[in-house]
Amino acid sequence: MTGSVVVIGNFDGVHPGHREVLHVAKATEPDSPLIVVTFWPHPASVVRPGGGPKLLTDLDERVALLREAGADQVEVIEFTRDFSQLTPGQFVDQVIMPLDPVRVVVGENFRFGHKAAGNLEALAALGRGRFQVTGLPLVRVRDEETCSSGVRAALEAGDVRHASELLGRPFRFRGEVQHGDHRGRELGFPTANLPVPADFAAPADGVYAGYVTRLDGRDDRGEPLPEGVAAPAWPAAISVGSNPTFDGEQRRVESFVLDRDDLDLYDVPIAVDFCDRIRGQVRFAGIEALIEQMDADVAATRRVLADHPCGRS
Numbered sequence: 001m002t003g004s005v006v007v008i009g010n011f012d013g014v015h016p017g018h019r020e021v022l023h024v025a026k027a028t029e030p031d032s033p034l035i036v037v038t039f040w041p042h043p044a045s046v047v048r049p050g051g052g053p054k055l056l057t058d059l060d061e062r063v064a065l066l067r068e069a070g071a072d073q074v075e076v077i078e079f080t081r082d083f084s085q086l087t088p089g090q091f092v093d094q095v096i097m098p099l100d101p102v103r104v105v106v107g108e109n110f111r112f113g114h115k116a117a118g119n120l121e122a123l124a125a126l127g128r129g130r131f132q133v134t135g136l137p138l139v140r141v142r143d144e145e146t147c148s149s150g151v152r153a154a155l156e157a158g159d160v161r162h163a164s165e166l167l168g169r170p171f172r173f174r175g176e177v178q179h180g181d182h183r184g185r186e187l188g189f190p191t192a193n194l195p196v197p198a199d200f201a202a203p204a205d206g207v208y209a210g211y212v213t214r215l216d217g218r219d220d221r222g223e224p225l226p227e228g229v230a231a232p233a234w235p236a237a238i239s240v241g242s243n244p245t246f247d248g249e250q251r252r253v254e255s256f257v258l259d260r261d262d263l264d265l266y267d268v269p270i271a272v273d274f275c276d277r278i279r280g281q282v283r284f285a286g287i288e289a290l291i292e293q294m295d296a297d298v299a300a301t302r303r304v305l306a307d308h309p310c311g312r313s
Helices: 016-028 043-048 061-069 088-099 120-127 147-155 160-167 181-187 287-307
Strands: 004-008 034-040 073-078 101-109 131-136 172-177 193-194 206-214 234-242 252-257 269-280
Touching: 004 088, 004 234, 016 034, 016 101, 016 131, 034 088, 034 147, 043 206, 073 287, 088 101, 088 120, 101 120, 101 160, 101 252, 120 131, 160 172, 160 269, 172 193, 193 269, 206 252, 234 287, 252 269, 269 287
Parallel strands: 004 034, 004 101, 034 073, 101 131
Antiparallel strands: 172 269, 193 252, 206 234, 206 269, 234 252
16 A cells, blocks of 8 residues: 545535545545544634634544544644745645655545645646645535535524535534523523623524433443443433523523433533424513413424434334
8 A cells, every 4th residue: 555545625514525525535545544624723714813714513523534534534723824825835845745646536626735835737737746636516405515614604594404404414412511591490481501702603592302312431320331332312302592582692502402401501501403493583571481382382393393304213
């Protein structure tokens, strides 16, 4: 075995277009290890401070998804102001060549180097005599190009179904459960609360049907799961927003796991998978109206998860 096949991109969300690039790279050079190069933080957030897109995945999840998609190795490049000044030639010499590539596979819209001066043609020219270059068109879903910005737009509109179509899986929000105001428990709807960081994407404010999963390898009692046993996914009614009925200010993802009031998830890392939208966020005039609506939301969640393709059997 000589050399590697290298795939380069930001890969936020690791959607079907990203996975297709990895698949083609592996199929084209099956005897070479597949190395994926990605960047952290998002280049746009460095080049335009405060102007970067909201992220669909954190770095750990991105790396895990890339490995699931076939990467033998993931190289994370720290994207800094100094790194952004590299010329296309310096980028090739400092980033690509140390990986001993026989082929580099990228999307046809790939740009690299200072002020995005390098494109697919420039990469092929710089690689001539050193490595082959393959450029791939964007994958389309229902005649729509898959791209991370499309997923973000769907989430901003609260259309988590469409976001799931573009991602090839339900949109997942991860975090460590924090103590909230404990109003949910007082109202009979205890929730697992995750703050929404300013630089991460979350669906538009409203109520959704989905699932909650522990990420610490333990069961509902906090006991370690046997090796090879996956954590259960619990059906949940999920609220995204700032609790306007109580004049809340912090935006949170609050998950009420159906039929479970015995879960202790404080300080536990969890994943919240969004399947469908139930309604938008509403400010209620009083507690009784809120409880009545929450009962209706739970009933709607049960119906959605019974019929939705995202549902588990």
